[in-house]
Amino acid sequence: xxxxxxxxxxxxxxxxxxxxxxxxxxxxxxxxxxxxxxxxx
Numbered sequence: 623x624x625x626x627x628x629x630x631x632x633x634x635x636x637x638x639x640x641x642x643x644x645x646x647x648x649x650x651x652x653x654x655x656x657x658x659x660x661x662x663x
Contacts, residue, residue: 626634649656 625637629637648654
């Protein structure tokens, strides 16, 4: 919410979407399997 207050809600949504897209792309390229139920070790 700090980002939304600073730059506006629209830009904050785009920034979060880009961040998630980068993480997903790294997972796909690396071939890492992601499990929602377990913390990383």
